[in-house]
Amino acid sequence: MTTLLRVIDSGLRTARENLSLTEALCQGRRQGTTPDTLRFQHFPRSAIVGRHQLLDREVNLAWCAANGVATARRLTGGGAIVMGPGLLGWELIVARSIVPDTLAAVSTAICTGVADGLTKLGLQAAYRPRNDIEVQGRKVSGTGGYFDGPVLVFQGTVLIDLDLAFMTSALNLPAHKLGKRGLSAFAERVGDLKGFLGATPAVQRVEDVLVEGLAEVLDLAHVWGELSSREEDDARATHAAEIGTDAFVEGRDDAFAAPGRLVTHSVQTQGGLIEVALKLRDGATPIVDQVLISGDFFAAPPRIVADLEAHLRQLHVRRLKEMTRKFLDASEARFLGMEQAEFVEIIAQAARKTWREPAEAKS
Numbered sequence: 001m002t003t004l005l006r007v008i009d010s011g012l013r014t015a016r017e018n019l020s021l022t023e024a025l026c027q028g029r030r031q032g033t034t035p036d037t038l039r040f041q042h043f044p045r046s047a048i049v050g051r052h053q054l055l056d057r058e059v060n061l062a063w064c065a066a067n068g069v070a071t072a073r074r075l076t077g078g079g080a081i082v083m084g085p086g087l088l089g090w091e092l093i094v095a096r097s098i099v100p101d102t103l104a105a106v107s108t109a110i111c112t113g114v115a116d117g118l119t120k121l122g123l124q125a126a127y128r129p130r131n132d133i134e135v136q137g138r139k140v141s142g143t144g145g146y147f148d149g150p151v152l153v154f155q156g157t158v159l160i161d162l163d164l165a166f167m168t169s170a171l172n173l174p175a176h177k178l179g180k181r182g183l184s185a186f187a188e189r190v191g192d193l194k195g196f197l198g199a200t201p202a203v204q205r206v207e208d209v210l211v212e213g214l215a216e217v218l219d220l221a222h223v224w225g226e227l228s229s230r231e232e233d234d235a236r237a238t239h240a241a242e243i244g245t246d247a248f249v250e251g252r253d254d255a256f257a258a259p260g261r262l263v264t265h266s267v268q269t270q271g272g273l274i275e276v277a278l279k280l281r282d283g284a285t286p287i288v289d290q291v292l293i294s295g296d297f298f299a300a301p302p303r304i305v306a307d308l309e310a311h312l313r314q315l316h317v318r319r320l321k322e323m324t325r326k327f328l329d330a331s332e333a334r335f336l337g338m339e340q341a342e343f344v345e346i347i348a349q350a351a352r353k354t355w356r357e358p359a360e361a362k363s
Helices: 015-031 061-066 103-119 164-170 183-189 193-197 203-218 229-243 246-250 304-312 317-331 340-354
Strands: 004-012 037-042 046-049 070-073 081-083 087-095 125-128 132-135 138-148 151-159 221-224 261-269 272-280 288-295
Touching: 004 203, 015 037, 015 046, 015 070, 015 087, 015 151, 015 229, 037 203, 061 070, 061 164, 070 246, 081 087, 081 164, 087 203, 103 125, 103 132, 103 138, 103 151, 103 203, 138 183, 203 221, 261 340, 272 317, 272 340, 288 304, 304 317, 317 340
Parallel strands: 004 037, 004 221, 046 070
Antiparallel strands: 037 087, 046 081, 087 151, 125 132, 132 138, 138 151, 261 272, 272 288
């Protein structure tokens, strides 16, 4: 029997409301109260950071405050993005059993479906591994996804009418993303549908072709529907409890302001930047009071890094590698673009810095 995919457009919502709804739909799919769903999302101008990123490092907060740009934090990893008018968000929240077994295979299938859909607009769109869709060598859509137990969550953005000045002003884009020639090089690597088509396509038309492309490649029947009252209630509860709060978005951790020695370590991996900060207890015994693991990497399940940080507190630094490995093994953690052993070794490298001389421990 062909699986039926519910398609919804949830309308214009704040970034924090949209992210809360994603979490509510994921929880509902795990519990069996939410059907397999493709949701289209619309945002006011917003700057959104990944779960493990430092807000003030990634976002130009002063510019955003002066220009009415909201901030939000995802529960998932990855890098900072902007959303707003002219940028169409979409997400698939479906049972893992109806998609390929590996995330790499899922990415290939879904990105191929998005490219096939955009081709229906008259574009020569193509999938560019690992998770982009391009037209004439320029990125028009970025994607990312993860498995959360029996559920796949896969999200993307289609650049319909991109305000490049907004993107580059709201975010503190690092040199490795801008390239050697700065903003001009960055602009040459991205494009929007308006530029390629010569006119801005209707949003409904873009949604229709994406539905067709994704349904075809995944062999799914589809029907347009609406959110249930339960899903809306669950989203509001999630927003109030966590995702909508300033404390969550700002990533506050007052414990790092307390006295104690701080050791940091950072590594750029194929899967993204990983930065580890270890706050040691006052005194001669090297006990870890606080752990902060940040960066633009992807980890699944989404909360695994926050849980690991809590698990490593109050341990002797020489136990960090062993306990990290055991915890990740038991949690069946996965990292996009890197093996679990590489992540464990980065934690171990940070730990080894703590038993060197203080002068050597600076990153």
